[in-house]
Amino acid sequence: MGVGQLFRTDFVREKGYLFQEQRTSNDLLFVFSAITDAKRITILDEILVHQRRDVSSSLSVTREKSWDCFYYALIVLREHLQRMGSFERFERDYIDYALHFSLWNINSIKGFAYEKLYNKLKSEWFKDWALSGLMPNALNLKVSISNTAI
Incomplete structure (x- = not known):
């Protein structure tokens, strides 16, 4: 998430943005706070950085160890x-992103972490985000995880 954004140093210092102290998803608060707090956003059509992918030691491919950080x-x-x-102002965007990020997380982990995440989403977290009351009517979709409806 944070790889695709570039922020002015004075803006970051003025707002006091920090990364969360957790193993994964630690850039989410920084990036989304900066984006939602910004008075303007400039888009550059230039390649400024290259990101390595499929690195076996990367935190993003070992998220089973930190399956709940995104929450x-x-x-x-x-x-x-x-x-x-x-x-x-951003409630609908927040709910949409929480649902999308939840599904991405559960569909990209395996084993015991998958089971723990599935149970937390179904029994607690979707309710906490008010997603259970929105599904399927307001979101107008059927949410399923590995062919199991929630």
């Missing part, structure tokens, strides 16, 4: 949006 990142982001008074 804590999303919770802190919601708290930031509420504190800044912008949650209502």
